[in-house]
Amino acid sequence: MSQVTEKLIKYRSFIGFLCLVAILWLATPSSWSIFSGFLLMMAGMFFRGWSSGYIDKDRELATQGPYSLTRNPLYFGSFILGLGIAVAGNNIITYLIFAVYYFTFFTFLIAIERKRMRKRFGSKYEAWARESNLFIPKIKRIGKSDFNIAFYMKNREYRVLFFSLFITAILIIKFLKKIEFFNNLGK
DSSP, X not given: OOHHHHHHHHTHHHHHHHHHHHHHHHOOOOHXXXXXXXXXXXXXXXXXXXXXXXXXXXXXXXXXXXXXXXXOHHHHHHHHHHHHHHHHHTSHHHHHHHHHHHHHXXXXXXXXXXXXXXXXXXXXXXXXXHHSBSSSOOOOOOOOOOOOHHXXXXXXXXXXXXXHHHHHHHHHHHXXXXXXXXXXXXX
């Protein structure tokens, strides 16, 4: 892996935080954008939470539940969650920041993870990869599922709920201040 790729991956959370701050700063939320964005954030949070209940990282290959629909359900959930933040931001620049960040980092992450999983799980990974989509979930009936709340807690996915609520609260406050400003203009 190139040094540039390694640096990007290493600092993705910090860069993501800076992108989030920029999105919140530039956001021009409306009641519609907050509501729509919140629904998308909750859908992304649900998909991530559902996925985290099936993954015992680096110990076994997760192939049930959402992993029977896509090989990257956590990244798909992150995409929906991030799109929700961009929609709530209600600004073309927030969409652009989201798109550049997501496609820059997650394209690399998916490629790196695919290589790592092939090495770790070999033919079992290859067989599963042939049956599931890389990113967009297949629409199909899911068989028996064994969601494991211990995995969910171990993976600390509950933090995504708090994060989503915090971001939504910031956007609501920004929207309410905008309404207050315009109401004060009329006085």
